[in-house]
Amino acid sequence: MAKPGPKLTLSVSRDIPFNKLVLSQSNVRRIKAGVSIEELAEDIARRTLLQSLTVRPIVDETGAETGIFEIPAGGRRYRALELLVKQKRLARTAPVPCVIRIDGTPEEDSLAENVQRAPLHPLDQFRAFLTLREKGRSEEEIAAAFFISVGVVRQRLRLAAVSPALLDVYAEDGMTLEQLMAFTINPDHARQEQVWEAVQRSFSKEPYQIRRLLTEGAVRASDKRAQFVGFEAYEAAGGIVLRDLFQSDEGGWLQDPALLDRLATEKLDREADAVRAEGWAWVEVAPDFPYGHTYGLRRLIGQQRSLTEEEASACDALRTEYEGLEQAYADADRIPEEVDQRLAAFETALAAFDDRPMAYDPAEITRAGAFVSIDGAGGLRIERGFVRREDEPPAVSSGEPEPDTTGASRVEAAASVTDPAITSDPAPEPEDDEGVRPLPDRLLTELTAHRTVALRDALGSDPDAAFLAALHVLCLKLFYRYSLDSCLEIEPKSAMFGSQAPGLADTVSAQAIDARHVAWSAQLPKDSGELWDGLVGFDHDSRRALFAHCVSLTVNAVHETWNRRPKALAHAGRLAEMVGLDMAAVGWRPTIDTYFGRVTKGRILAAVHEAKGRGAADRIAHLKKPEMASAAEALLAGSRWVPEPLRTPGQDVVVSAEVEADNGEAQSAATGGESAMDRSGAEEEDSEASAGIAAE
Numbered sequence: 001m002a003k004p005g006p007k008l009t010l011s012v013s014r015d016i017p018f019n020k021l022v023l024s025q026s027n028v029r030r031i032k033a034g035v036s037i038e039e040l041a042e043d044i045a046r047r048t049l050l051q052s053l054t055v056r057p058i059v060d061e062t063g064a065e066t067g068i069f070e071i072p073a074g075g076r077r078y079r080a081l082e083l084l085v086k087q088k089r090l091a092r093t094a095p096v097p098c099v100i101r102i103d104g105t106p107e108e109d110s111l112a113e114n115v116q117r118a119p120l121h122p123l124d125q126f127r128a129f130l131t132l133r134e135k136g137r138s139e140e141e142i143a144a145a146f147f148i149s150v151g152v153v154r155q156r157l158r159l160a161a162v163s164p165a166l167l168d169v170y171a172e173d174g175m176t177l178e179q180l181m182a183f184t185i186n187p188d189h190a191r192q193e194q195v196w197e198a199v200q201r202s203f204s205k206e207p208y209q210i211r212r213l214l215t216e217g218a219v220r221a222s223d224k225r226a227q228f229v230g231f232e233a234y235e236a237a238g239g240i241v242l243r244d245l246f247q248s249d250e251g252g253w254l255q256d257p258a259l260l261d262r263l264a265t266e267k268l269d270r271e272a273d274a275v276r277a278e279g280w281a282w283v284e285v286a287p288d289f290p291y292g293h294t295y296g297l298r299r300l301i302g303q304q305r306s307l308t309e310e311e312a313s314a315c316d317a318l319r320t321e322y323e324g325l326e327q328a329y330a331d332a333d334r335i336p337e338e339v340d341q342r343l344a345a346f347e348t349a350l351a352a353f354d355d356r357p358m359a360y361d362p363a364e365i366t367r368a369g370a371f372v373s374i375d376g377a378g379g380l381r382i383e384r385g386f387v388r389r390e391d392e393p394p395a396v397s398s399g400e401p402e403p404d405t406t407g408a409s410r411v412e413a414a415a416s417v418t419d420p421a422i423t424s425d426p427a428p429e430p431e432d433d434e435g436v437r438p439l440p441d442r443l444l445t446e447l448t449a450h451r452t453v454a455l456r457d458a459l460g461s462d463p464d465a466a467f468l469a470a471l472h473v474l475c476l477k478l479f480y481r482y483s484l485d486s487c488l489e490i491e492p493k494s495a496m497f498g499s500q501a502p503g504l505a506d507t508v509s510a511q512a513i514d515a516r517h518v519a520w521s522a523q524l525p526k527d528s529g530e531l532w533d534g535l536v537g538f539d540h541d542s543r544r545a546l547f548a549h550c551v552s553l554t555v556n557a558v559h560e561t562w563n564r565r566p567k568a569l570a571h572a573g574r575l576a577e578m579v580g581l582d583m584a585a586v587g588w589r590p591t592i593d594t595y596f597g598r599v600t601k602g603r604i605l606a607a608v609h610e611a612k613g614r615g616a617a618d619r620i621a622h623l624k625k626p627e628m629a630s631a632a633e634a635l636l637a638g639s640r641w642v643p644e645p646l647r648t649p650g651q652d653v654v655v656s657a658e659v660e661a662d663n664g665e666a667q668s669a670a671t672g673g674e675s676a677m678d679r680s681g682a683e684e685e686d687s688e689a690s691a692g693i694a695a696e
Helices: 037-047 075-086 106-115 122-134 139-146 150-160 164-171 177-183 189-201 207-214 224-229 231-236 257-276 309-328 337-354 407-418 441-460 463-479 508-523 528-536 540-552 566-579 601-612 614-620 625-635 657-670 677-695
Strands: 012-017 021-023 053-059 065-073 095-100 282-285 369-374 380-387
Touching: 021 053, 021 075, 037 075, 053 106, 065 075, 065 106, 122 139, 122 150, 122 164, 139 150, 164 177, 164 189, 177 189, 177 207, 189 207, 207 625, 224 231, 224 257, 224 369, 231 257, 257 282, 257 369, 257 380, 309 337, 441 463, 463 528, 463 540, 508 540, 601 614, 601 625, 614 625
Parallel strands: 021 065, 053 095, 282 369
Antiparallel strands: 012 095, 053 065, 369 380
């Protein structure tokens, strides 16, 4: 039987006065990492020293101990104690618990202490935070105790609140930290476990796939219905909002779409009741109306209500104080926060005075109506003063027969003008004793035919008059509808959009067109018979601007399967090139709804390849269509990429740094250089993993 070896003897430990300790030059730690010295000093002051220092006695030439000890392991703790001594929070002779080492070398002590230290598993940290919270410590107290932000504490508490079954999977390295973060979005443990089982059977186990499954059927907080109703009202009605603490989620997801729709409809109805009380003949209410829903309706031109004496005085006082503050800080490098807040308050108050409601003719209100809906930002949209054709007042007879505007009469009249030989039997000339009678119809036609030809020639020689005449007829057709006050047979058409694109009415371009049309409507006379004189009174620049607006309303560059117009669409490209149209600049973005969810996987990958490079496209190539569309939307956010039908000839496609790198690799490969495709993909994956851990 083998004899047991000698018993192990541990190093001696004892308390050594702080002023007898010095740092050793043998400490292997050279790079600063982890908690700062200041934070460590505060932690020692709160909890005292939790770990002893490892020291070695310093000896003289004869080998005798000098009473001074060097510290090869524990230098950061020594620095923290030194800071407390400098702050007079710790005595210079305070005893410090130390382990005294004699065998081996100082470098070995330092290396062993740092290498053999086992880091705390993240899950243990999450659960420890949860334990502190259950023992009554607030999130703020926990954050202060460990020198981290309250947001980090909330994140770790949320991680600890995931289903215990999934936490066990994470503890056994069966799940990544990024996947665990994704599960925190939905607190329902049963749903979390159900999604994890579904993910196990799926080829894609990416965190965004987990988030998509957990929020399936929910409504984003950025949805205009959610913005209109408000979170407080939704939650007060029993609605649940899911929020992601680890990614930007635009405020979260609303779990009950039916409840949201009901609250939005009820709020719209309440707002519509206030509009009905104004006396309108009809009020239509809907969360959204298709773009162009007011086409064919006459719009009333109201007058802005005048300010009362009290309102005018208050407005003048605000403006005076606002201008005084602006002048006082005009040359200041930095405006104080309280002054900036006052200026903002003044601007809001003055804007309220300027944005006064419009006043309409009471007689017109009784036959007109309004539309009540939700705008793109979640605000209330009220469009007042639209008259339907059937509600127009009957025309007052002037005693003259109504002109025949049928196509047959126009053809007949044109034939008479161009070929006087096509005539019926001449009417008998009136006898002298028959007195003054109206001119015969045939003679009147011949006379006006001569005048028409002469007027055409004269107008063709006067570009300014021709421009004014064209502008006049465009305004008649586009602003007054049903008017017959022009002799020019020009018929502008403003195309209706048969297939409504998502959010078309809320685009920057659509809102600018509507605002411009309303502004011009306010400047034109109410009676179409006064339009000519009104246009004559406009200056040259105003006429040109109005003409451009009218012509713009006739543009139709919509591709329609039933109406092939290749030459017209080609002309639209030339027109876009002339005006420098940039669809990315006007706000179009590739999303699941606007593009990726409507095209094939091949086109999705082609878009990502073009905008973000081959590496980005390869990373999502294995995904199914819904997941690929979602990933592509995230990848191309902010890229300014647009599909081919939206590109303007002559404009360069925006190329990202990733694409330029791919091009460089391709060129290098073509000349015999080494391709970095695999290495680039691995580096990007490592970068994504690091970013996820940093978020934790």
